[in-house]
Amino acid sequence: MEQELGISVKNVSKRFGDFVAVDRVNLEIKAGGLAALLGPSGSGKSTLLRLIAGLELPDEGQILLTGKDSTYEQVQDRNIGFVFQHYALFKHMTVRENIGFGLRIRRVPHKQIKARVDDLLELVQLRGLGDRYPHQLSGGQRQRVALARALAVEPKILLLDEPFSALDAQVRKDLRQWLRRLHEEVHVTTVFVTHDQEEAMEIADHIVVMNKGKIEQEGTPAQIYDHPATPFVMQFIGPVNVMHRQKEQVFIRPQDVVVTLSPPTEPGTFTDRARVKRIINLGWEVQVELSLDDGQSLMAHLSREQFADLALTVGQVVYTTSKDERSFPLDYVI
Amino acid sequence: MVLYLLLMLFLPILTLFATGFSLPPDRFWSIATSNLAWATYGITISLALGSAVCNGVFGTLVAWVLVRYDFPGKKLIDASIDIPFALPTAVAGVVLTTVYSENGILGRLFAPGSPLGSLWGEEGLRLAFARPGVFIAMTFVSLPFVIRTVQPVLEDMEKEVEEAAWCLGASPATTFWYVIFPPLIPSILTGVALAFSRAVGEFGSVVIIAANLPFDDMVSSVLIFQRLEQFDYPGATVIGIMMLFLSVALLFVINLLQNWSSKSG
Amino acid sequence: MVKGKKISIEFLLITIALLFLGAMIYMPLLALLAEVVQGGWDVIVKTWHDRNFQSAVLLTILTAGIAVPLNTIFGLCTAWVLVRQRFPGRALVMTILDLPFSISPVVVGLMLVLLYGKHGWLGQIFDRFNIPIVFNLPGMVLATIFVSLPFVAREVMPILEEVGTAEEEAAKTLGASGWQTFWLVTVPNIKWGILYGVLLTNARAMGEFGAVSVLSGNILGKTQTLPLFIEEVYTNYQTGEAFAASLVLAMLALVTLVLKEWLSQKTGSGHRRIH
Numbered sequence: 057m058e059q060e061l062g063i064s065v066k067n068v069s070k071r072f073g074d075f076v077a078v079d080r081v082n083l084e085i086k087a088g089g090l091a092a093l094l095g096p097s098g099s100g101k102s103t104l105l106r107l108i109a110g111l112e113l114p115d116e117g118q119i120l121l122t123g124k125d126s127t128y129e130q131v132q133d134r135n136i137g138f139v140f141q142h143y144a145l146f147k148h149m150t151v152r153e154n155i156g157f158g159l160r161i162r163r164v165p166h167k168q169i170k171a172r173v174d175d176l177l178e179l180v181q182l183r184g185l186g187d188r189y190p191h192q193l194s195g196g197q198r199q200r201v202a203l204a205r206a207l208a209v210e211p212k213i214l215l216l217d218e219p220f221s222a223l224d225a226q227v228r229k230d231l232r233q234w235l236r237r238l239h240e241e242v243h244v245t246t247v248f249v250t251h252d253q254e255e256a257m258e259i260a261d262h263i264v265v266m267n268k269g270k271i272e273q274e275g276t277p278a279q280i281y282d283h284p285a286t287p288f289v290m291q292f293i294g295p296v297n298v299m300h301r302q303k304e305q306v307f308i309r310p311q312d313v314v315v316t317l318s319p320p321t322e323p324g325t326f327t328d329r330a331r332v333k334r335i336i337n338l339g340w341e342v343q344v345e346l347s348l349d350d351g352q353s354l355m356a357h358l359s360r361e362q363f364a365d366l367a368l369t370v371g372q373v374v375y376t377t378s379k380d381e382r383s384f385p386l387d388y389v390i
Numbered sequence: 391m392v393l394y395l396l397l398m399l400f401l402p403i404l405t406l407f408a409t410g411f412s413l414p415p416d417r418f419w420s421i422a423t424s425n426l427a428w429a430t431y432g433i434t435i436s437l438a439l440g441s442a443v444c445n446g447v448f449g450t451l452v453a454w455v456l457v458r459y460d461f462p463g464k465k466l467i468d469a470s471i472d473i474p475f476a477l478p479t480a481v482a483g484v485v486l487t488t489v490y491s492e493n494g495i496l497g498r499l500f501a502p503g504s505p506l507g508s509l510w511g512e513e514g515l516r517l518a519f520a521r522p523g524v525f526i527a528m529t530f531v532s533l534p535f536v537i538r539t540v541q542p543v544l545e546d547m548e549k550e551v552e553e554a555a556w557c558l559g560a561s562p563a564t565t566f567w568y569v570i571f572p573p574l575i576p577s578i579l580t581g582v583a584l585a586f587s588r589a590v591g592e593f594g595s596v597v598i599i600a601a602n603l604p605f606d607d608m609v610s611s612v613l614i615f616q617r618l619e620q621f622d623y624p625g626a627t628v629i630g631i632m633m634l635f636l637s638v639a640l641l642f643v644i645n646l647l648q649n650w651s652s653k654s655g
Numbered sequence: 656m657v658k659g660k661k662i663s664i665e666f667l668l669i670t671i672a673l674l675f676l677g678a679m680i681y682m683p684l685l686a687l688l689a690e691v692v693q694g695g696w697d698v699i700v701k702t703w704h705d706r707n708f709q710s711a712v713l714l715t716i717l718t719a720g721i722a723v724p725l726n727t728i729f730g731l732c733t734a735w736v737l738v739r740q741r742f743p744g745r746a747l748v749m750t751i752l753d754l755p756f757s758i759s760p761v762v763v764g765l766m767l768v769l770l771y772g773k774h775g776w777l778g779q780i781f782d783r784f785n786i787p788i789v790f791n792l793p794g795m796v797l798a799t800i801f802v803s804l805p806f807v808a809r810e811v812m813p814i815l816e817e818v819g820t821a822e823e824e825a826a827k828t829l830g831a832s833g834w835q836t837f838w839l840v841t842v843p844n845i846k847w848g849i850l851y852g853v854l855l856t857n858a859r860a861m862g863e864f865g866a867v868s869v870l871s872g873n874i875l876g877k878t879q880t881l882p883l884f885i886e887e888v889y890t891n892y893q894t895g896e897a898f899a900a901s902l903v904l905a906m907l908a909l910v911t912l913v914l915k916e917w918l919s920q921k922t923g924s925g926h927r928r929i930h
Contacts, residue, residue, distance in 0.1 A: 394729045395733070395748070398797075398800055398801060398804060399751060399752075399754065399755070399801070399804065400751075401770055401776075401777070402763070402766035402767055402769075402770050402801070403754070403766060405766060405769045405770040405775060405776060406762075406765065406766045406769060409769050448671075448672070448675045451668060451671060451672055451675075452672045452675065452676065454668065455668050455669050455672040456672075459665050459668070459669055461669055467673075467676065469912060469916050470676070470680060470681075470912075471676075471680075472912055472915070473680050473684070473908065473909075473912065474679075474680065476858050476862075476908035476909075476911045476912050476915075477862070477904070477905060477908045478861070478862025478863070478864060478881075478882045478904045478908070479862065479864050479865070479882070480862075480864040480882035480883070480885045480886050480901075480904075481687075481862070481882070481885065481901045481904045481905055481908075482683075483886070484687075484885060484886075484889050484897055484898070484901050485683035485684065485686060485687045485901065485905075486683050487889075488683070488686050488687070488690060488894075488898075489682055489683045489686045494686065495682060495686060496678060496682060526679075529679065530679050530680075530683075533679055533680070587757045588757075590759070591757065591758060591759025591760065591761075591762070592759070593759060593760050593761045593864065593865035593868075594760070594864035594865050594868075594882065594886075597886075598886060598889065598890075610759075611759045611760075611761040611762070611865070612761075614759075614761045614762065614765055615761050615764075615865075615868070615869065618761075618764070618765060618768065618869055623768075623769065623772075626765050627765065627769065630761075630762045630765045630766070633758075633759055633762050634758060634762055637754070637757045637758050637759070637762075638754075638757075640757060641750060641753060641754065641757050644757075645750065
C-alpha cells in the first residue's frame with residue numbers, strides 16, 4: 057500500500073508585532089490521524105491551525121501537507137476543510153447551498169452536487185433540513201452543516217478551530233462522540249483545536265499540549281495523563297494538588313491521595329498528619345478537603361466505598377500518603 | 391404630546407388633503423396631469439433615480455474603502471461623509487454652483503472647447519444651470535445615506551465567513567460576489583431608497599443650481615414654489631399632494647426594506 | 656505577486672472613492688474658502704456691517720431659539736411614550752414621525768400656508784386676533800419646528816430602548832416618585848442622546864431653506880434668515896456677500912460635525928445613524 061503522508065510542521069514561527077504566537081514549532085501528524093491541539097487561550101494553538109490552513113503565512117519554517125511543500129501555497133489551492141468556532145455559515149444561503157458551495161466553485165455539474173449534498177446531509181444527520189437557512193437551525197445543527205460544507209470538497213485535511221466551544225454542555229458532549237465516529241467513517245487527517253482537556257482526551261488519538269507558542273508535550277491521551285512531562289501539563293490536564301516540600305513542588309492528583317485513620321506501617325513512605333476540614337459529597341464520589349499540620353491544604357477524591365469505610369467526620373485527624381506523585385524543583389517556572 | 395403632534399404634524403397634512411380634494415375631480419386631474427406637471431415629474435424622478443443609483447454604486451464603494459482599507463486621514467474622511475447632512479442646502483447650492491458653473495474648477499473641465507467638453511460637441515457639457523447640475527445637487531444632498539446604511543453591515547460581517555469561502559476554494563473575486571455582496575443588498579437598497587426619497591423632495595440646492603426653466607430642468611418642488619409665489623394655491627396643492635403620495639409610498643418601501651435587512655442580518 | 660495585485664486594487668478603489676468625495680464634498684468646500692479669501696477682507700467687513708445680514712443672523716438665532724427647546728421637550732415626551740407605552744397605532748405614529756424627513760420642504764411650506772393662511776382653518780382664528788402667521792416670523796418658526804421635529808425623539812428612542820426599565824424599576828422600589836425617577840435615573844442615562852438630538856435639531860433649524868422660504872414672503876431685513884439671505888444675495892450677483900455668509904453657515908456645519916463626532920464617542924456606541 058502506498059504510504060500516505062499527513063501534516064509536517066518544521067520549525068515554524070509566527071509573530072504578531074512583538075508577540076510571538078508560534079515559536080519554532082515542529083510537529084508531525086500522521087495520515088488519517090485525529091489530533092488535538094490543546095492549550096489555554098493565547099497559547100498559539102489557533103494560530104498554528106491557521107498556519108496549517110494557509111489563513112496565516114509563517115515568518116519562518118516550512119509546512120508540508122501530504123508530503124508537498126505548502127508553505128506559500130494559497131488557501132484556495134490547499135484543498136483543506138476548515139470548521140470555524142462560530143460556524144461561519146453563509147447566512148443568505150440555504151443549508152444545501154452552503155454545503156454545495158465548494159463544489160459550485162469547482163464547477164461540478166448540478167446533478168452531482170445534488171447527489172453529494174444528499175449524501176452529506178445523511179452523514180451529518182440533517183436530512184430534511186436542506187432548504188432551511190442557518191438562522192433556522194440550532195447551534196449543534198449549524199456546526200454539523202459547517203462540517204458537511206468542509207467535507208463536501210473531499211479535503212485532504214480537516215481542520216477544526218474550537219468547534220464545540222460555542223455550544224451547550226449537553227450538545228457538546230453528543231457532538232464529540234459523533235465527531236469521533238464520523239472520523240472513523242471518513243478517515244481524513246484531522247486536527248482540532250480546543251482548550252478543554254476533557255474534549256481532547258475524549259476525541260483525539262494524539263494530543264499536542266501547547267503553551268506560550270511552544271509544544272509542552274505530545275503523545276496519546278494516556279501518556280499525557282499518566283506521564284505529564286512538565287508542571288504545566290500536570291496542572292492543565294485534570295485537577296491537581298500543588299504542595300511545597302523543602303525545595304520541591306509536589307504535584308498529586310486528588311484521586312491519588314490515600315487517606316488512612318492510622319499512620320502507615322510501611323517504612324519510607326512520606327506521610328502527613330492532617331485534619332478533615334470539609335466534606336463535599338457529590339454522590340458518585342466524595343471530595344475531602346484536608347488541612348495539613350503545616351497549614352497547607354490538600355484535596356482528596358474518595359470513592360463512595362472508601363468514604364463509607366473510613367466514616368470521616370469534620371475535625372477528625374487522619375494520615376495521608378499518595379499512590380502517585382510527581383515533583384519538580386521549586387524554581388521551575390510554569 | 392398628542393396635541394403637539396396633532397397641531398404640528400397631522401393638521402398640516404390633513405389641510406393639504408382637504409384643500410386638494412375640495413377641488414372638483416376633473417380640475418384636480420387636469421392640474422395633476424398638465425403638460426408642465428408631467429414634465430417636472432419626469433425630470434424629478436429620472437434625475438433623483440439617477441442620483442440615487444449613482445450614490446448606490448459610489449456609496450457602496452466608499453463604505454467598502456472606509457471599512458476594509460487603512461490609509462492616512464481615514465478617520466477625517468469618515469467624519470466628513472456627514473457634511474451634506476450638516477450643510478444647509480442653500481449653502482450647498484451656492485458652493486456647487488460655484489464649482490460646476492462654466493468658470494468653476496470642475497465646470498471648466500466640461501466647458502466648450504475643453505478636451506472633456508468636446509466629447510459633448512461644440513457647446514461642451516453645461517453642468518450648472520442645466521439638468522446635470524440638478525443631478526449633482528441631488529447626489530450631494532443624499533450622499534451619506536448609502537454609505538451610512540452599508541457601513542455597519544460591512545463592519546459586522548465576520549472575517550471568518552470570507553475565510554470559509556477561501557478554504558472552499560473561492561478566489562477573492564468569487565468570494566466578493568457570492569459571499570460578501572449578497573448580504574449587503576438589502577442595506578444598499580435601503581440606502582438607495584432613502585437617497586431617492588431625499589433627492590425627489592430636494593429644493594434649496596436645486597433651485598439655486600438650476601436655471602429652473604420649465605420643460606428643461608424644473609423639478610416638481612420648484613414648480614410648487616413658483617405656483618405659491620403666484621398665489622396659485624390650487625395648482626400648488628395638487629402637485630404637493632402628488633409629491634406627498636410619492637413620499638409616503640417611499641416611506642413604506644423603506645420600512646419594508648429595513649425590515650428585510652434586519653431579518654437577513 | 657498576488658499580494659501586489661491586491662494592493663493595486665486597493666489603491667484603485669481608494670482613489671475612486673476619494674475622487675468621488677473630492678468632486679462632491681471637498682472641492683466645493685475648498686472653493687468656498689478660496690472665494691472668500693479671494694474676495695478679501697473688505698467684503699467680509701462689508702457683509703458684517705450689512706444690516707440685512709445682521710438681522711438675518713439674529714432671526715436665524717431667534718427661530719432656532721424657539722424651535723429647538725420646543726422640539727427637545729416634545730421629542731423627549733414622544734420618545735418616552737413610544738418606547739415605554741404600548742398602545743394601538745403606535746407603529747403608525749412611529750412611521751408618521753418620520754414624515755418630516757421625507758416630505759419635500761416646499762410641500763411642508765405649502766401645508767403650513769394652507770393651514771395658517773388667511774383662509775386656513777387655524778389662520779382664520781389667528782386672523783381674528785390679528786396675529787399674522789404666514790409671511791411672518793411665527794410662520795417661519797412653525798416651518799422650522801416641522802422640519803426639525805423628529806430628531807430628538809429619533810436619537811433618544813434607541814437609547815431608551817437599550818437602557819431598559821430595570822433601573823427605573825429599581826428606583827421605584829427604593830421609593831422614588833415618577834418625576835424623581837425620570838430626572839435622577841432616566842435622564843442621566845440618555846443625556847448624551849438628548850444632546851445629540853439637540854445638536855441635529857439645531858443644525859437643521861438654522862439651515863432650513865425650502866419650508867422657511869415659502870413661509871417668509873422674503874421681505875428683506877424683516878423676515879429673512881441666513882439661508883434665505885444667502886440665496887437672495889447670490890441670485891442678485893452679490894456673490895462676495897453670499898460666499899461670506901455661506902462660510903458662516905459652513906462653519907456652523909463643521910462645528911456641528913465635530914461636536915457630533917465627540918458625542919458619539921461619548922455615548923461609546925460610535926453608532927452612525929442616518930438623518
